[in-house]
Amino acid sequence: MSPIRSRRARTALxxxxxxxxLALAPATSAQQVVDRWRPNPPASSYGQRFDDLFLLxxxxxxxxxxxxxxxxxxxxxxxxxxxxxxxxxxHGSSLHDKRFTxxxxxxxxIVLDAWVLVVAMKDLREGYWNMPRxxxxxxxxxxxxxxxxxxxxxTPGSDGELGTPDDVLSINQLTVPQDRPVALNVTxxxxxxxxxxxxxxxxxxxxxxAINVAWFQPIKAGDFQILCAELCGYAHYQMHGKxxxxxxxxxxxxxxxxxxxxxxxxxPNDAEARWAWDFKE
Amino acid sequence: MSGDQIHxxxxxxLRRHVFSTDHKVIARQFMWVGFLGxxxxxxxxxxxxxxxxxxxxxxxxxxxxxxxxxxxxIPPDAYNxxxxxxxxxxxxxxxxxxxxxxxxxxxxxxxxxARDMIFPTLNxxxxxxxxxxxxxxxxxxxxxxxxxxxxxxxYPTLSSNIGTPGxxxxxxxxxxxxxxxxxxxxxxxxxxxxxxxxxxxxTWGRLPLTVWGLFFTSVxxxxxxxxxxxxxxxxxxxxxFGTSFYIPxxxxxxxxxxxxxxxxxxxxFGHPEVYILILPAWGIVGDLLSFFSRKPAFGYRxxxxxxxxxxxxxxxxxxxxxxxxGLTAMLGESFMLLTFIISVPGEILFFNWLHTLWxxxxxxxxxxxxxxxxxxxxxxxxxxxxYLATISxxxxxxxxxxxxxxxxxxxxxxxxxxAFAGCYFWYPKLYGRMLDERLGKLHFWATFLxxxxxxxxxxxxxxxxxxxxxxxxxxxxxxxxxxxxNELTSTAAFILGAAQLLFVVNVLKTIRSGAKAPQxxxxxxxxxxxxxxxxxxxxFDTIPVVLTGPHxxxxxxxxxxxxxxxxxxxxxx
Numbered sequence: 062m063s064p065i066r067s068r069r070a071r072t073a074l075x076x077x078x079x080x081x082x083l084a085l086a087p088a089t090s091a092q093q094v095v096d097r098w099r100p101n102p103p104a105s106s107y108g109q110r111f112d113d114l115f116l117l118x119x120x121x122x123x124x125x126x127x128x129x130x131x132x133x134x135x136x137x138x139x140x141x142x143x144x145x146x147x148x149x150x151x152h153g154s155s156l157h158d159k160r161f162t163x164x165x166x167x168x169x170x171i172v173l174d175a176w177v178l179v180v181a182m183k184d185l186r187e188g189y190w191n192m193p194r195x196x197x198x199x200x201x202x203x204x205x206x207x208x209x210x211x212x213x214x215x216t217p218g219s220d221g222e223l224g225t226p227d228d229v230l231s232i233n234q235l236t237v238p239q240d241r242p243v244a245l246n247v248t249x250x251x252x253x254x255x256x257x258x259x260x261x262x263x264x265x266x267x268x269x270x271a272i273n274v275a276w277f278q279p280i281k282a283g284d285f286q287i288l289c290a291e292l293c294g295y296a297h298y299q300m301h302g303k304x305x306x307x308x309x310x311x312x313x314x315x316x317x318x319x320x321x322x323x324x325x326x327x328x329p330n331d332a333e334a335r336w337a338w339d340f341k342e
Numbered sequence: 343m344s345g346d347q348i349h350x351x352x353x354x355x356l357r358r359h360v361f362s363t364d365h366k367v368i369a370r371q372f373m374w375v376g377f378l379g380x381x382x383x384x385x386x387x388x389x390x391x392x393x394x395x396x397x398x399x400x401x402x403x404x405x406x407x408x409x410x411x412x413x414x415x416i417p418p419d420a421y422n423x424x425x426x427x428x429x430x431x432x433x434x435x436x437x438x439x440x441x442x443x444x445x446x447x448x449x450x451x452x453x454x455x456a457r458d459m460i461f462p463t464l465n466x467x468x469x470x471x472x473x474x475x476x477x478x479x480x481x482x483x484x485x486x487x488x489x490x491x492x493x494x495x496x497y498p499t500l501s502s503n504i505g506t507p508g509x510x511x512x513x514x515x516x517x518x519x520x521x522x523x524x525x526x527x528x529x530x531x532x533x534x535x536x537x538x539x540x541x542x543x544x545t546w547g548r549l550p551l552t553v554w555g556l557f558f559t560s561v562x563x564x565x566x567x568x569x570x571x572x573x574x575x576x577x578x579x580x581x582x583f584g585t586s587f588y589i590p591x592x593x594x595x596x597x598x599x600x601x602x603x604x605x606x607x608x609x610x611f612g613h614p615e616v617y618i619l620i621l622p623a624w625g626i627v628g629d630l631l632s633f634f635s636r637k638p639a640f641g642y643r644x645x646x647x648x649x650x651x652x653x654x655x656x657x658x659x660x661x662x663x664x665x666x667x668g669l670t671a672m673l674g675e676s677f678m679l680l681t682f683i684i685s686v687p688g689e690i691l692f693f694n695w696l697h698t699l700w701x702x703x704x705x706x707x708x709x710x711x712x713x714x715x716x717x718x719x720x721x722x723x724x725x726x727x728x729y730l731a732t733i734s735x736x737x738x739x740x741x742x743x744x745x746x747x748x749x750x751x752x753x754x755x756x757x758x759x760x761a762f763a764g765c766y767f768w769y770p771k772l773y774g775r776m777l778d779e780r781l782g783k784l785h786f787w788a789t790f791l792x793x794x795x796x797x798x799x800x801x802x803x804x805x806x807x808x809x810x811x812x813x814x815x816x817x818x819x820x821x822x823x824x825x826x827x828n829e830l831t832s833t834a835a836f837i838l839g840a841a842q843l844l845f846v847v848n849v850l851k852t853i854r855s856g857a858k859a860p861q862x863x864x865x866x867x868x869x870x871x872x873x874x875x876x877x878x879x880x881x882f883d884t885i886p887v888v889l890t891g892p893h894x895x896x897x898x899x900x901x902x903x904x905x906x907x908x909x910x911x912x913x914x915x
Contacts, residue, residue: 096823098802100738111738115805118735122725129692129721133714136699141706142636148703148896148905153640153694162644162690169689174682177732182675184734190671209505251593252500253601255666255741259807259820262738266667268601269499270590273668286820290666290741290809292493294505295418298812301820 104285104306105261106278107188112262114180121173189263192276193244201237205247206336207254207267209293210300213336218320226327227320233302236319238312239282247273255291258304264290279306351879361470363462364879365447368469370772372443375469375476376761379435380842382480386428388839393421395832397814418813422491423510425811427483429494430514432754433619434521435476440761441622442525442563443472446532446556448772449764452870452877453550455541455886460534468527475520482513490514493811495608498588498601502580512581519574522567525618529563532556541869543888548909550868550892551632551639552764554646555625558653559618565657566614573607605664613660616753617652620720623760624649624691627713629892630763631695633866634710635702636905638893641694648687648694655684665736674733681731688724692717703896703905707864708782712763715790716756722794723751726801741811744804747797755793762789762845769852770859774876777856781848788841795834803827867908868892886910 103109140148193200202223206213214235218227229236237243247256249267257264258277265275289300307315352358362368392401393416400406405414416424447465451458459465483489487508492501501511536557540549549557576587586597588604632639639645661669661677669677695717704710726748729735739745762785769777806824808815815821815828862871869888873881889912896905899913907913 096826097806098824098827099805100807111735114732114735115729118728118732122728126721126725129696129717132696132700133717136635136702136704137706137714140635140699140702140704142703146703148636149701150638150896150898151640151701152638152642152893153697154643158641159644162641162693165693166686166690170682170686173728174685177728178679178682181678181732181734185671185675189734189737248592252505253497257741257807257809259738264666264737264740268668270592270600271602271668286818288807288809288818288820291497292422292500292811294491294500295422297422298418298814298817301818 100262101260103260103262104279104281104283105263106280107184107191108260108262108277108280110184110188110262114177114184117180118177121177125169125173189275192274193242197242199241201241201243203235203237203243203245205235205245205256205267206250207247207256207289207293207300208250209252210289210296212256212287212289212300212302215336216316218323219317220320226329227324229316229319229323233287234305235287235302236305236307236312236315237279239279239306239308241309242276242278245275245277247275252293253291254289254293254300257288257290258285259288260285261304266291282306282308282311361466363458363466365451365459365462365465366772366877366881368465369444369446369448371469372439372447372472373765373772375472376436376438376440376444379431379439379476380437380758383428383432383436384839384842386424386431388836389416390421390424390428391832391835392416393424393813394815395829397816419488419491421813422493422811423483423489426490426493426496426514427479430479430490430518433494433615434518435479437619437754437757437761438521438525439472441619441757441764442528442556442559443469445552445622445626445761445764445768446528446560448768449550449552449870450532450535450556451539452771452873452881453553453868454536454539454544455869455882455888456535456539457880457882457885459531460539461531464527464531468524468531471527472521472524475517475524478513478517478520482510482517485509485513495612496577497608498577498580498604499590499593501577502589504589504593512578515574515577515581519571519578522571522574525563526567526571529560529567532560533564536560541886541888544869544909545888547643548888548891550625551628551642551645551649552622552625554649555621555623555628558649559621562614562618562621562653562656566611566618569607570611570615573604573611576607577604602667605667606660609660609663610657612663614656616749617656619753619757620760621649621653623716623757623763626760626764626767627716628691628695628698629868630709630713630767631698632893632895633767633864634705634707634713635699636705636895637698637702638891638895638897639694640697640700641690642891642893644690645694648690651687652684652691655680655687659684662731662736665733666740678731678733681727685724685728685731692721692724706783707766708777708779708786709763709767709864711783711786711790712759712766715759715786716763718790719751719759719794719797720756722798723748723753723756727752738807739804741809742804743800743808743810746810747800747804750797750800755797762786767864768870770863771870771873771875771877773852774859775852775856776859776863777852778848781844781851785841785844785848788844789838792834792838792841796831796838799827799831799834803831865904865906867894867906867911869909872908872910889913 204215212233214231216229217223218229220227247265247267249269254267261277263275263277265273285304287302287304398415400414489510491506579585580587586599588601589599591598628639659681662681766777766782803824808821808824816825859875861875869886888909890909900907
């Protein structure tokens, strides 16, 4: 081993060690716990599809990148310039080479791209794009009006109709039943926002002047984080809320109570509180 | 033709060094603007990372200077300005001038055997238009009611008066327009020069890959910068003259426009822009891997075909930036399919690069290390693009740190590594002095390792559900759980930032006491190395006659114990 090469190796090792030490120092000194490095388990009916496809892609690209690394590292170790060593001469322009390239490309496209594409299309059709239709039973329809910097939610209340005095309005808090599809109509008052419920694996932009649709079906009860994912100005980071998923019976009780309060407090002259729009399919 | 010059050697200082029409001088001007941009954007990145790891704590040293009213801590609006201008400056003031302005200007005439660009005055105008644009961008940081805060994508209606009332956002749009105009001038010049001024014998099949990369980039520049230019004009009209191209009728100020129109215009430009930045780097890497492996570039024609395919396909995939915007299912699926198709030429490029290295005689110079670094970081970034091209995974990952990690590895780190590779490779020809190789290699490792850590860590925080462009992730319990990743990322980012001082030291040392560069220090055969280091004003005493391709390394037909020949030498000689 030549002195240059060992010096090079030493430099690389020292850098690596320094980096590792520096990177770990604040973590250990602050005695931090690794809270979480991945999403919580999915809480929506199609959420598992995301997790499964994510894993599939990770495996596929992991293998691909490993191959790239091997092909990168082997020449570095084996074909390093040294006295008496010569490079092979190959333009890679023969018909054989071109065929080889074509075969590799097609293989990669089928194994990596087409596979993921097929799974994704299936997932979309059965999941995210399988939106509740007008005749789907038991749908909870929610109107979401985003504004700088809060979420306004409107649910139909006990009469099941949006735009009536018993609609339940809330800010930054959305209560929905478990195991029923929740259809969202999303828009915005001012700038573009994006409704993001990570645990439900759902996200949809709230565009001013247009109504966007999304849906999810909660499969577990509990409280889940609502975030804004699209930059919306000064307090973008503070525009978060809570999604409360209640078991069916509990939800019905909650809805009745909330609807009664809404009805009692309904003020037909309060224009601000009467935002609503016709549900569009 | 011998001794003829496109224009005479200027005598006055201003004409020689400031308002020069010499492509080599303009290349140097672009290079320094590019490094200034990288420095400014880099400092902003450090401030962003500081805020993310230590929300609300005063920024060390500079904090009291910029934000005395908050005790040196970065306020939320200033934070929004920081990431807006970080992106804008890095792309338009850092990487574009460095890769396309500097290496494009320097390499194209020298590599094709020309005395200068075909339109030298347009070339000068291109630089000074950029300079004006940069001036406007920097000035916009200091105007009343604040600088641009709409993100580098500047989606209306946040970038309309409703969201950002200050003059900063208007000036931002004007500056993008000016820099775009500069790129269009450069693109026209590059394309025409490559088509018209190739030396005798420099057939399209003998062009170095660097020139091919710059050629395709110029095509994209000329086609798509006008689109962003028009988007910026509409934005300025909306902001200053009260029109409502982007403002919907539902709003008090509205008149029937559509904010989504802007997203289409922006991404019709914005996606090709990614390739505008990466194609020159790919070209440089394609050449350098061959030069330092002492092997011909594997599958030259296939590589050029793949670059062309990427150029064409780059125009039809932009919708993958808008999967959550509300594209119809059919449109979304079409863009998803097209995006998957663009991975095929990308994969062919990788295949050819790795094949070029295989059984070569690898000289691991700094330029070579950075070129191989491109394979690594673009490999990581490109493969993780699959998550984002797939609608069903993108819906969750969109606008999280996953995207930030992905595009920094592909667009930012890969073009940066390509620019550095070019810098270590051509600096001797540009200034006639060698950069220090030991410092260069140290610079590579001290950049490569923390950079990989920083952007891979972002994959984890993004996968964990952390949205981007948040001032403070500890504000809600969900992203607070991921704050530990932010802290690690920032530490690595500070190391990455500090490591760039190695490059500054290297350049300063070279200016003071660098070894004089021989005419051809790297023993490669492309035409720029037949000229002196640095080349004279007219580049070549006689216009060279090209007899061979750029990559005839280790050809058994080469005599005399060398493993290379100049492109002007015959193979059987």
